[in-house]
Amino acid sequence: MNNGDGGRYQLQAEIETVSCGKDICTMTLTAPAICRAARAGQFIMVRAAEPRSNDPLLRRPFSIHRVDGERLTIVFKVVGRGTHMLACLQERERVDLFGPLGKGFRIADDSVHYLVGGGMGIAPLHMLAECIRRSRPAAKIIALLGARNAGELEVFVSFMALADMQVRISTDDGSAGHHGFVTDLLTRAVPEHGAGAVYCCGPQPMMQAVARYCRDQKLACQVSLEAMMACAVGACLGCAVKKTADDGDDGYVHVCKDGPVFAAEEIWR
Numbered sequence: 001m002n003n004g005d006g007g008r009y010q011l012q013a014e015i016e017t018v019s020c021g022k023d024i025c026t027m028t029l030t031a032p033a034i035c036r037a038a039r040a041g042q043f044i045m046v047r048a049a050e051p052r053s054n055d056p057l058l059r060r061p062f063s064i065h066r067v068d069g070e071r072l073t074i075v076f077k078v079v080g081r082g083t084h085m086l087a088c089l090q091e092r093e094r095v096d097l098f099g100p101l102g103k104g105f106r107i108a109d110d111s112v113h114y115l116v117g118g119g120m121g122i123a124p125l126h127m128l129a130e131c132i133r134r135s136r137p138a139a140k141i142i143a144l145l146g147a148r149n150a151g152e153l154e155v156f157v158s159f160m161a162l163a164d165m166q167v168r169i170s171t172d173d174g175s176a177g178h179h180g181f182v183t184d185l186l187t188r189a190v191p192e193h194g195a196g197a198v199y200c201c202g203p204q205p206m207m208q209a210v211a212r213y214c215r216d217q218k219l220a221c222q223v224s225l226e227a228m229m230a231c232a233v234g235a236c237l238g239c240a241v242k243k244t245a246d247d248g249d250d251g252y253v254h255v256c257k258d259g260p261v262f263a264a265e266e267i268w269r
Contacts, residue, residue: 007037008101012094016071018087023078024120024155025087032070034099040064040128041104041224041261044074045232047096048082056082061229061256063124063201064100066158075123075155101232102260105222107135108197114189115143116210118182118202119152124224126159128199133164141165142189146182146202150175183209195219200264211264221264227255234258244269 013029020026034044045059060082062074078087089095105128107113113132115125122145129141141164147153149171153160160167168185169177178185183206186198195217200210201224214221227239234257243253243266253259253266 008099009033009037010096010098013072013097015089015091015093015095017091018089020078020087021155022151024075024152025078025083026065026073026075026155027086027089028071028073029095029097030070031072031097034097035067035070035072038064038067038072038100038127039104040107040131041124042100042102043124043232043260044072044097044099045101045229046074046086047098048085050085056085058082058230059098059232060086061101061232063224063260064127065123066126066130075120077120098232102256103258105131105199105224105261107132108220109136110139110195110197110220112140112142112193112196114186114196114198115141116182116186116198116200116202116206117143118146118206119148121200121202121206121224121226122147122153122156122159124201125199126156126162129159129162129165133162140193140196142193142196143167144170144182144185144189146170146172146185146206148172181209182206183213186210187213190217190219198222200224207264208268211268214264215269222261223264223267224261225255225259225267227260229256232256241267243267 013031016028018027066073117125198221207223230236234254239255240252
């Protein structure tokens with residue numbers, strides 16, 4: 001059902017596959033209308049409650065990991081009751097979706113694109129990489145992915161296997177790739193490959209560090225923020241974050257409606 005608001009849809013999607021590791025799950029759903037309208041960096045809201053129940057009341061937001069025809073994939077970590085209930089769903093069960101929501105990434109007209117992801121922030125970069133490849137077939141795509149340990153990266157193996165993309169990884173414990181922060185990979189990659197557009201999603205301290213580096217190097221940087229959301233359309237004002245402005249006119253933006261993707265300088269000077 002089209003809700004008449006900018007190509008957003010609320011629909012009952014059938015689960016095709018669901019696979020869970022220790023605490024991270026991948027779920028693929030049939031959602032043709034949402035897939036047709038989705039753009040890299042957007043998200044969906046998923047109702048976790050059982051049929052004829054309003055418990056839990058609020059939907060859960062998930063970034064769109066991948067779109068393949070009429071199939072939409074999300075990746076999520078089991079952190080509470082709502083995500084636990086979603087993790088327990090089975091193939092052929094149906095779940096209520098609302099989306100696509102928010103403003104996604106704007107693909108820059110650069111010859112080099114740096115995709116910087118940390119932890120579950122890696123999830124939306126898969127679709128972004130595919131969109132960049134389609135719209136900029138000659139561009140160089142370099143994915144820089146960080147996690148606490150090698151196990152957290154296993155769910156993103158299909159992303160790391162994408163053709164015509166360089167992938168470098170880091171882990172906090174040194175169990176895979178560079179032993180250290182993903183920001184270390186960026187500061188090494190830029191001198192090697194040259195200036196380009198930077199797209200970032202992950203923990204806030206990581207994104208702030210990437211934003212500072214890009215500011216100093218005069219690189220265009222987009223960041224995808226996370227926030228607690230209740231309505232996902234800007235009505236409840238629960239996801240407001242402070243922005244900055246060169247003219248000193250600081251104010252607030254709403255992650256669900258004005259984002260989740262922002263130019264880094266909109267959020268951090």
